[in-house]
Amino acid sequence: HDETNYLQLSIKTSKQKKNGGWSRSHGSEYLSVHLIDNSYVNNDDVNIITAMVRGNTYKQDVISFDIYEQLINTHRCFWLASYDLDQPIQLGEDIQANWQWQVLENNMQSLQLILKNPSDNIRIIKSQPIAYYDSRTNSIGRIISDSNSNFEVNLLNSPLIEEEKLPWVISKLNISLGEDSKRLPKPKLNKKFELSKPIVRLRFSTPNDHDHLTGTVQISFDYHGNLVGPNVLGTVIRKAKNIATIYRDIALEHMVVEMLKEQGFKKINIDNSMMLQGRNCWLSFLHNQLPVLEKQGWQITFDDDFYYQELETNGVFDAEISQDEGNDFFSIGLNLDVAGKKLPAFPILYNAIEQLPRAVLLNQDTNLPDDYRIYIDVEQGKFIALSYGSIKPLLKQFVELFMPSALQKDGTLQLSRFQGHQTLAVLDDAGVISSGEKKLRALANKLKNFDKIANVTIPKQLKAPLREYQHQGLNWLQFLREYELNGILADDMGLGKTIQTLANLLCEKQQQRLTKPCLIIAPTSVIFNWTIEIDKFAPALTYQLINGAKRHKHFDTIEQNDVIITSYALVTKDIKNYNKHDFYYVILDESHYIKNPKTKLYQSIIQLKAQYKICLTGTPMENHLGEFWSQFNFLLPGFLGGHRQFTKLFRTPIEKQDNQERKLLLNKRIKPFILRRTKDKVAEELPSKTIIVQTLRIEGKQAELYESVRLSMDSRIKKIITDKGINRSQIEILDALLKLRQVCNHPKLLPFESAKSIDQSAKLDYLMDTLPEQIIEGRRILIFSQFTSMLSLISEVLDQENIDYLKLTGSTRNRQPLIDKFQNGEVAVFLISLRAGGVGLNLTAADTVIHVDPWWNPAVEDQATDRAHRIGQKKPVFVYKLIIKNSIEEKIHEIQKNKAELAKALLSEEVSQSKLSLTDDVLEALMSPLD
Numbered sequence: 001h002d003e004t005n006y007l008q009l010s011i012k013t014s015k016q017k018k019n020g021g022w023s024r025s026h027g028s029e030y031l032s033v034h035l036i037d038n039s040y041v042n043n044d045d046v047n048i049i050t051a052m053v054r055g056n057t058y059k060q061d062v063i064s065f066d067i068y069e070q071l072i073n074t075h076r077c078f079w080l081a082s083y084d085l086d087q088p089i090q091l092g093e094d095i096q097a098n099w100q101w102q103v104l105e106n107n108m109q110s111l112q113l114i115l116k117n118p119s120d121n122i123r124i125i126k127s128q129p130i131a132y133y134d135s136r137t138n139s140i141g142r143i144i145s146d147s148n149s150n151f152e153v154n155l156l157n158s159p160l161i162e163e164e165k166l167p168w169v170i171s172k173l174n175i176s177l178g179e180d181s182k183r184l185p186k187p188k189l190n191k192k193f194e195l196s197k198p199i200v201r202l203r204f205s206t207p208n209d210h211d212h213l214t215g216t217v218q219i220s221f222d223y224h225g226n227l228v229g230p231n232v233l234g235t236v237i238r239k240a241k242n243i244a245t246i247y248r249d250i251a252l253e254h255m256v257v258e259m260l261k262e263q264g265f266k267k268i269n270i271d272n273s274m275m276l277q278g279r280n281c282w283l284s285f286l287h288n289q290l291p292v293l294e295k296q297g298w299q300i301t302f303d304d305d306f307y308y309q310e311l312e313t314n315g316v317f318d319a320e321i322s323q324d325e326g327n328d329f330f331s332i333g334l335n336l337d338v339a340g341k342k343l344p345a346f347p348i349l350y351n352a353i354e355q356l357p358r359a360v361l362l363n364q365d366t367n368l369p370d371d372y373r374i375y376i377d378v379e380q381g382k383f384i385a386l387s388y389g390s391i392k393p394l395l396k397q398f399v400e401l402f403m404p405s406a407l408q409k410d411g412t413l414q415l416s417r418f419q420g421h422q423t424l425a426v427l428d429d430a431g432v433i434s435s436g437e438k439k440l441r442a443l444a445n446k447l448k449n450f451d452k453i454a455n456v457t458i459p460k461q462l463k464a465p466l467r468e469y470q471h472q473g474l475n476w477l478q479f480l481r482e483y484e485l486n487g488i489l490a491d492d493m494g495l496g497k498t499i500q501t502l503a504n505l506l507c508e509k510q511q512q513r514l515t516k517p518c519l520i521i522a523p524t525s526v527i528f529n530w531t532i533e534i535d536k537f538a539p540a541l542t543y544q545l546i547n548g549a550k551r552h553k554h555f556d557t558i559e560q561n562d563v564i565i566t567s568y569a570l571v572t573k574d575i576k577n578y579n580k581h582d583f584y585y586v587i588l589d590e591s592h593y594i595k596n597p598k599t600k601l602y603q604s605i606i607q608l609k610a611q612y613k614i615c616l617t618g619t620p621m622e623n624h625l626g627e628f629w630s631q632f633n634f635l636l637p638g639f640l641g642g643h644r645q646f647t648k649l650f651r652t653p654i655e656k657q658d659n660q661e662r663k664l665l666l667n668k669r670i671k672p673f674i675l676r677r678t679k680d681k682v683a684e685e686l687p688s689k690t691i692i693v694q695t696l697r698i699e700g701k702q703a704e705l706y707e708s709v710r711l712s713m714d715s716r717i718k719k720i721i722t723d724k725g726i727n728r729s730q731i732e733i734l735d736a737l738l739k740l741r742q743v744c745n746h747p748k749l750l751p752f753e754s755a756k757s758i759d760q761s762a763k764l765d766y767l768m769d770t771l772p773e774q775i776i777e778g779r780r781i782l783i784f785s786q787f788t789s790m791l792s793l794i795s796e797v798l799d800q801e802n803i804d805y806l807k808l809t810g811s812t813r814n815r816q817p818l819i820d821k822f823q824n825g826e827v828a829v830f831l832i833s834l835r836a837g838g839v840g841l842n843l844t845a846a847d848t849v850i851h852v853d854p855w856w857n858p859a860v861e862d863q864a865t866d867r868a869h870r871i872g873q874k875k876p877v878f879v880y881k882l883i884i885k886n887s888i889e890e891k892i893h894e895i896q897k898n899k900a901e902l903a904k905a906l907l908s909e910e911v912s913q914s915k916l917s918l919t920d921d922v923l924e925a926l927m928s929p930l931d
Contacts, residue, residue, distance in 0.1 A: 005124050005126040007068075009052065011049070044074065047070075048071060051067050062153050063127055063128070064127065065129060068127060072089050075088045079135070079138060087138055089133075090137065090140075092132070092134055092137060092140055092141030095116065095141060096116040096143075096144055097114060097116060097143050098116070098145055098146045100185060101188065104160060108160045110158055110159070110160050119136075121134050121135045122135075123135070125140070126153055128150060129144070129150075129152070146183070147184060149183055165235075166187050170187070196237070196246050196247060197249055198222050198248070198249060199222040199297065200252075200256055200293075200297075200298040201219070201222055201298070201299045202219060202299070203220075204303065205218075206303075206306050206308070212279075212308075214275065214277050215275070215276055216269075216273045216275050217260065217276070219256065219268070219272050221253055223248065224237075226246070228248065229272030230256070230257050231272050234248075236248070257274075260274055263281070263285050263289055264277075264285070280375065283308065283383055286308055287373060309381055310385065311384050313336060313339070313386070315336075315387070316336070317336055317394070317432045318335050318432060318433045319334050319335075319427055319434035320332070321435065321436040322436050323417065323440060329414050329638060330414070330415060330440055331408070331412045331413070331414050332423065333412040334346055334432070338378060346412065348378075349395060350407060351376045352376060352386065352391055369389075371387050371388070373385050374386050374387075374388060393426055394430065396661060397422060397423060397426040399665065406645075416637075416638045418636050419639065420437075420441075425444070443483055453478075454479070455471075456475050458503065459509075460510070462537060463536065464499060464537045466499070466500075467496070468685055469681075470495075470499065470500050473489060474504055474507070476675045477500065477504040477614070478504065480612070480673075481508070481612055484611075484612075485636075485672070486613040486635035486673070487614065487675065488616075488617065488620055488632075488675070490619075490675065491675070492679045492777050493618040493770065493773055493774055493779075494848075494878040495679065495682065498529070498589075501587060501616065502534065502541070505562065506538050509541065516581075517559060517561055517562060517581065518564070518583060518587060519564045519566070519581075519583045519586045519587070520563060520565045520587045521566055521568055521586070521605070522565070522590060523593065524547075524569050524765065525762060525769045526696075527545060527547060527566065528697035528885055529694065529695055529696070530565050530589070532695045534563065541562045541563050543563035543564070544560075544564055545566075546564060546565065546570070547699075548699060551566075551574075555577045558581055568593050572600055572601050579607055582610070582611070584612065585610060585611070585614060586608050586613050587613075587615075588613075588617075590616065590769065591616060591617045591620075591631050592617050592620065592627060592773070594630055594631060594634060595627035595631070597630045597633070602630060606634055613634065613635050614635075615631050617631075617773075618773045618774075619773045619777065620674065625650060626646075626647065629643060636673065639669070640669070650666050679777070680875070683875065688869065689865070689876070690879065692878065693881050694882050695883050695890070696762040696763060696883070697884065697885045698743075698744065700760055701760050702758060702760045702761060702762065703930055705747050705755055706740065706743045706744070706887065707929060709739050709743055710740060710929065713927070717729065717732060720733075740887070741889065742787070744853070744887050744889050745761065747760065749790060749793075764793065764794065767783070767797075767850070768801065771798075771803065772801070772803070775829070781846065781849075782832060782843060782846045782848070782850070783830070783831050783832065783850045784832050784833075784850070784861075784864045787852075790852060790853070791832075794852075803829060804827045804828070804829070805828075805829035806818045806829070807832075808830070808831070808833070808836055809832075810833060810835060810836040812836065818830075819841060823842075823843065823845045832864070832867075834851075834864055843867040844868060846868035847868065847873075847876065848868075848879075849865045849867075849879045850880045850882065851865075851881045886928075886929075887930060888927075891925050
């Protein structure tokens, strides 16, 4: 143990005696690798020695008391002479002590650690915490003081200090120890000594007229009228007769300088000034720190040339709204009270957006605190501070501000009136008082509660009952009409979008509002289905189908009908004729056809003029949100902004950045204008099996081929019947009927070279129009045909469209792997020949069955359908039967209802064993032309 209170450790080697003691030393060892590698040094010894070496290099660090504990617990640690007595050091109990200033001779004082029970046997040891050695008990223990701080060990062996220098020393301790210095006792000073608290004076200036980013603060400390700067040396301000000596509070002066450094101010110059650079640094300091310093009594002054000035604002916004009659847009201006004046707030919010962290804008950091401050320039040098929390709701609603060109010259925003309900809701929630919004609020209140849409009476002229969800769809369509809105009816395929639409049109006719024609545009494959559905369910509606080469004769009669039906393929060609009319409704069936705004079709469609517009689709979005925008831009122009604007504000943040806030905002915006019910949502209302006879019409070369084959066969059959009689002509008759059935499927099924060159099929077109939609909806589809060659043609088109499928025919050897793959949901489409797959299959993963062509026996069709509709099926099954209108298929379909045996003979491929019982009128009906 030396005079500086450090312990010295010597390591010696010895042998243990039989009585448990130790023999005299064999020699001293150095702390070396040789010692550590020695076989008689165990792992605990190595750990202790290593810790001591690491913790006491050149006595610069203080060893933890824990190491002393480890040494003592070896029972091989001795104090000087006690080694000879075989008395290892013991672990002693904690003892109490406190720090005191001791007054010595010649006005000297010293800070000392005084034991509560002093003893000559006790020596103080430097450790953390401070320790002692008691020679009487041969023990080492800890000293516990009142301050109980880690800094105490550094105060041992404190020097003697003259009384006059004590204030300066205390100040230095305050600087070094900070808050810990309060735990130390204060020295008793003669009354003539005074440690003065100065008034801190700061004077700010921005002397450079061209660079307002750089400014300075001049620092001075006022001691009873005596100003000193932080550069001035010495601790005494002045000393005069009969006047107390004034000592500077060095700790406080140091604290002032350090605080300014923390705020970004740079080193002290000769004139006691510090420099700060950067707009945000200045604005943050002036807003956050300066008020705190003023409350502490600091004297703050500014030079006349100081550039920055914070203006007071209460953060209260108000809104002014204006809307011209008949305009789908409204202008909104926000105002903010700043220093008693109203300033346009949208430019202020736009400025705020530019200053927000990029991570917040990308929604990668949603934890930005509400008290985060944003500093906004109002005019030269004048600024306001707004909290993020106060403007966050406005920034989330008015996403248009994120577009540089969004603001009008007068600082207002122009928004679609269809955003009014959300805009007013946000303003109300934020406590923003608005004016001029009376008309907008009427619509907003209705949209806000659109879940409570009024129930309308189903029109009497509708020749079919509506399921509950279909009645709700009618209510929704009537709600849109009442408030001059447009929307998307996006029910799954098969849920009856057509009948809901027709019911809505009947309501309008019944109420005598249908004073102008309605234009329905649909894919070519389904335009005839509209005429059939009108004839069947809404015969009170007059209609005209405009289609085919002779369609132009109908353009003059458009105004004479309730409904005009045409196809997407023709509307582009005929757009000039349609542009002459103002329609009551424009209805787009399968509206995803207009998903690409760059196409000629889209450019034609958006030219159409109508009082109301409706989109019908089971897949409003197939690939990306851009397709969604296209349909809404047709329905509600400007509602989702321009295409580029929508991409920047919604599509990119949602699709590429997973911005959930933008996604939620988009969902809220479109919610009142889209009604979507999936099959699963309305499953309880659906029967377990829904059969839909999908009537199609063949046109063009396919129709020409059908007519050519029909005429040829008709004359041939008539001659044969004349020669042989009808009973002996059955093979020729059935062969002729088979060829007509093949043409109904696809001309390429015929064995003629001229037919194989015709690549036109209404059924194949229908499949390719509807299959992608059904797959997107999650349907699992079985496609049956009695013609394996038709399945091959379907396979080719599916390959071209990159649609995965399975195929099972009579030539398929191993069926089970295909079945397992379909049942496991790996593939959505399963092509099956009716003969090979009509029985013996369990395909309950399917919920959609499509019969491409009719089979002679409805029971066989039902058996095929029951591959899906059977025990184990938990979902409603939709069955589509594709029938060509006015063709032999439709005629046999009618015969099938009453003359099963005749239908069996007509549709059987086993012609040689069939017996026909035909009358002239039946044969004439079968061979009748398409029109």
